[in-house]
Amino acid sequence: MNFEPVKWLGAAEQGGAPYFRCEFDAETVAGATLAICGLGWYEVCLNGRKVGDHVLDPIVTNYDLRARYVVYDVAAYLKPGRNTVGVVLGTGWYDHVDADVWNFDHAAWRDRCKFALHLRCGGAELVSGEPAGWRCTTAGPITFNSLRNGEYYDARLEMAGWAENGFDDSTWQVPVPLAPPGGVLEEQTSPPCRVMRVIRPVALKRLSPTRAVADFGVNLSGWCRIRVRGKAGDTVELRYGERLFPDGRVDKEHIGKFVLSGENQCDRYTLRGDGVEEWAPRFTFHGFQYCQIDGEPELESVTAEFVHTSFADAGNFESPDAELNALQRAVQESYRGNFVGIPFDCPHREKNGWTGDTQLAAETGLCNFDAASSLEQWLDTLADCQRPSGQLPGIAPACGWGYNWGSGPAWDAAFFVIPELIYRYTGSGRTYEKHFDGMLRYLDYAASRASGDLVAFGLGDWNHVDNAKIAPVEFTSSAYLMHCNRLAAKFARRLGRGEGAMLDARAECMRAALNARYNNGGGSFAHDEMTALGMALVFDIAPEGERAAAAERLARIVRDNGYKPYFGILGSRAVPRALADAGFVETAFRLFMQPEYPGWIHWLRQGATTLWGNWHGEASRNHIMFGDVSAWCFRYLGGLVPDEAHPGFSSVTLRPHPVPQLDWFRMFHDTPHGRISVGWRREGGTYQFNVSVPDGIEHHLEPEVE
Incomplete structure (x- = not known):
C-alpha cells in the first residue's frame, strides 16, 4: 500500500x-x-x-x-x-x-x-x-x-x-x-512483536502481607499481567529482574546500572477500586524471570506474557542427553527473548542492537527460526547508521554512541556475514545487493585504519574467562576484516561487479600479514590461544601445509585444559567449528558438554534457562552471543550444511557425524522447499541413518563415522 x-x-x-x-x-x-x-x-x-x-x-x-x-x-x-x-x-x-x-x-x-x-x-x-x-x-x-x-x-x-x-x-x-x-x-x-506465550508462575512466595515474588521458571522478555482487588487509589508496583537477593527480593542492581534516571524495570498500577481489576503495560517491556509485586491490594493472580518477534519456528533437534536438550532450549529462549523487533544483547540491562551478538548468533537464528526478514530489516537500520566515511557503530539503531568504542571488524562483520547466511539459507541475494556499496565504503574505511595490512581496533574476544589470555585484538580484528573482504568479493562476482579481484587481493595481503606476524610455525599462532588457533583455521589463515598441525595443537590444548572453553564470544564460534572441520567433532562436543566452570552446562547446573553474558554470570543472564552451539549441532551432528553453490537448499549434501556420547540424534529444518529431517541411531557397533528431504530436491547422504 x-x-x-x-x-x-x-x-x-x-x-x-x-x-x-x-x-x-x-x-x-x-x-x-x-x-x-x-x-x-x-x-x-x-x-x-x-x-x-x-x-x-x-x-x-x-x-x-x-x-x-x-x-x-x-x-x-x-x-x-x-x-x-x-x-x-x-x-x-x-x-x-x-x-x-x-x-x-x-x-x-x-x-x-x-x-x-x-x-x-x-x-x-x-x-x-x-x-x-x-x-x-x-x-x-x-x-x-x-x-x-x-x-x-x-x-x-x-x-x-x-x-x-x-x-x-x-x-x-x-x-x-x-x-x-x-x-x-x-x-x-x-513479522511484528506479539505476546507469544503466557506463563504462569512456578512459584509465588509471600515475603510479607504486602510483598510477593513470582518465579516464572524461565528468563524472558515482556511484562506481567496482574489481577488485583483493593481500594481506589491503592498502588501496586511491579519490579522485574533475573536474580534474587538472599532475602528473596528481586535484585536489579546488575541490570540497572546503565539507566541514569528513574527506576529501571518498574511498572505501577493505581486501582480504581471497583472489584477485581486486570492490567498489563503496553508501552514498555522488561527482561526477567522474577517479578516482585508490592502493595496493599490483594493479588488475585499474576502471569508473565512472553513478548518477542513472531517469526515462525523453523528447526529443532533432540537427543537422549537431557542436558544437551536443555542447552538447545536455552539457546532458543535466548534468541527469542533477545529479538523484540530488533536483535539485541539482552532484554533488560541494555536492549541494544549489538552487531557482534547478532552476527555470532545469526546462523543459530536461521537454523531455528524463520528470521531472515527480521534480520534484513535490522540490516537496513545498520546501513542507516553508517557514516559517510564508511564507519559503522557497534549498535543499531545508534544516535551517536558506539562508533569509537564497541565496534570493530568482528562486530562490523554483521554487515557481511548476515547477508551471506541469508543467501545460503533462503537463496535470496537481495540483502547483499542492496548493501554492497555500503560494504565497499566500510572496507575502504577499515583499510584506512590499517598498518602493515593489519588493523587493531575493536573489542576482540569479548568476555574471555581470563582477560590476561585473550588472543591479540590485532589478530582477531584483522582476521574478521580479511573474512569481510572475501565475502564482499563473492558478492561482487554474483552481482557481476568488477571489484572481486581487488577485494580478494586485499584479503590475501591481510592473510600474508597475519602469517608474517602471528604464525610461529608448526601450527602455532599468536600465543596459542584457543581463539587464535580456531580463527587461523576457520578463516583459512593457516597455510595448507600447517592446517593439520594447527588443528592437532588446538585439540591437544583443549584436551589439556579439561575441555573447558578458555575463550570469549569470538572463540565460542571459531574453536568448536575449527575442531569439527578438522575431524575432532567429539572434542568439540565435549567442549560444550563438560559440566565445570567455565562452560555451558555449568550455567545450566546453576539454574540457567537462557545463556549468560559471561562465564561467571555476574552480569546479564540472558544473552545470545555464546549461542552458536545450536547451529554447530545442526551442522555437525545433524549434517545440515548450507551450500553457497545451491543456496536455499536447492540441492543438499548431508554429512551427519555421530558422537559416542549419544545413542541417537535427530533434527529437522524447514527450508524454502520444505522440511529436511536427519536422524541417526547406534545399533550395536553400527549406525543407522534416516533422512527425509522435500520432493524434487537432489540430495546425498555422506555420514562421517569415526
Whole structure:
C-alpha cells in the first residue's frame, strides 16, 4: 500500500501517553485498509476494539532516516455509517525520556510522540491526518511510559468508550501538526512483536502481607499481567529482574546500572477500586524471570506474557542427553527473548542492537527460526547508521554512541556475514545487493585504519574467562576484516561487479600479514590461544601445509585444559567449528558438554534457562552471543550444511557425524522447499541413518563415522 501521509499529528501539551480519537462515516466497509505509523509505539482501535494483535509497533529504526508503517485489513472492525478510530502513543525509542549511558535521550530524532494515519475504502479516503476531525488528550490513564523505566497506569483516569461513537470529547483539544520524523517512510515487512506465550508462575512466595515474588521458571522478555482487588487509589508496583537477593527480593542492581534516571524495570498500577481489576503495560517491556509485586491490594493472580518477534519456528533437534536438550532450549529462549523487533544483547540491562551478538548468533537464528526478514530489516537500520566515511557503530539503531568504542571488524562483520547466511539459507541475494556499496565504503574505511595490512581496533574476544589470555585484538580484528573482504568479493562476482579481484587481493595481503606476524610455525599462532588457533583455521589463515598441525595443537590444548572453553564470544564460534572441520567433532562436543566452570552446562547446573553474558554470570543472564552451539549441532551432528553453490537448499549434501556420547540424534529444518529431517541411531557397533528431504530436491547422504 502506498502511504503518503498528509500530516503528522501530536498533542499540543506534554503529559502522559496521548490519546486521539476521530469519528467518521463509511458508506461501505469491504476492502477497508488502515495504514499507520505511530512513534515511538502505538495502539490503534476501531469502534472500541484494538486493531490486530501486534504489540510494540512499529519496530525501532533510526527515525530521522527511516520509519515504518503497518497496514491492516480493517473491514471486520467497521460498520456502514458512523465509526470511531482511536490512537494511543507511547514513547518507545522515539521520545526516549529516561537518561542512559547510550544517549538515546539526546537522539537527533527525539520529539513529541506523533502519528500519521490513512483509513481508506474502495479508493476513498475515510480518515486522513488533517487535524480538524481529531481530538486528543494527555490526561488518560497511562501517566508515564518509558522504554527502560517502565509504565505507570492510573485506572481512576480511564475513559470508558473513548474510542467509540458518541463519546464526549468536548474537553479534549485539537491535535497539532508536527514535523515528520525526517526519514524515508516504508512498510514494515518483518513479522511484528506479539505476546507469544503466557506463563504462569512456578512459584509465588509471600515475603510479607504486602510483598510477593513470582518465579516464572524461565528468563524472558515482556511484562506481567496482574489481577488485583483493593481500594481506589491503592498502588501496586511491579519490579522485574533475573536474580534474587538472599532475602528473596528481586535484585536489579546488575541490570540497572546503565539507566541514569528513574527506576529501571518498574511498572505501577493505581486501582480504581471497583472489584477485581486486570492490567498489563503496553508501552514498555522488561527482561526477567522474577517479578516482585508490592502493595496493599490483594493479588488475585499474576502471569508473565512472553513478548518477542513472531517469526515462525523453523528447526529443532533432540537427543537422549537431557542436558544437551536443555542447552538447545536455552539457546532458543535466548534468541527469542533477545529479538523484540530488533536483535539485541539482552532484554533488560541494555536492549541494544549489538552487531557482534547478532552476527555470532545469526546462523543459530536461521537454523531455528524463520528470521531472515527480521534480520534484513535490522540490516537496513545498520546501513542507516553508517557514516559517510564508511564507519559503522557497534549498535543499531545508534544516535551517536558506539562508533569509537564497541565496534570493530568482528562486530562490523554483521554487515557481511548476515547477508551471506541469508543467501545460503533462503537463496535470496537481495540483502547483499542492496548493501554492497555500503560494504565497499566500510572496507575502504577499515583499510584506512590499517598498518602493515593489519588493523587493531575493536573489542576482540569479548568476555574471555581470563582477560590476561585473550588472543591479540590485532589478530582477531584483522582476521574478521580479511573474512569481510572475501565475502564482499563473492558478492561482487554474483552481482557481476568488477571489484572481486581487488577485494580478494586485499584479503590475501591481510592473510600474508597475519602469517608474517602471528604464525610461529608448526601450527602455532599468536600465543596459542584457543581463539587464535580456531580463527587461523576457520578463516583459512593457516597455510595448507600447517592446517593439520594447527588443528592437532588446538585439540591437544583443549584436551589439556579439561575441555573447558578458555575463550570469549569470538572463540565460542571459531574453536568448536575449527575442531569439527578438522575431524575432532567429539572434542568439540565435549567442549560444550563438560559440566565445570567455565562452560555451558555449568550455567545450566546453576539454574540457567537462557545463556549468560559471561562465564561467571555476574552480569546479564540472558544473552545470545555464546549461542552458536545450536547451529554447530545442526551442522555437525545433524549434517545440515548450507551450500553457497545451491543456496536455499536447492540441492543438499548431508554429512551427519555421530558422537559416542549419544545413542541417537535427530533434527529437522524447514527450508524454502520444505522440511529436511536427519536422524541417526547406534545399533550395536553400527549406525543407522534416516533422512527425509522435500520432493524434487537432489540430495546425498555422506555420514562421517569415526
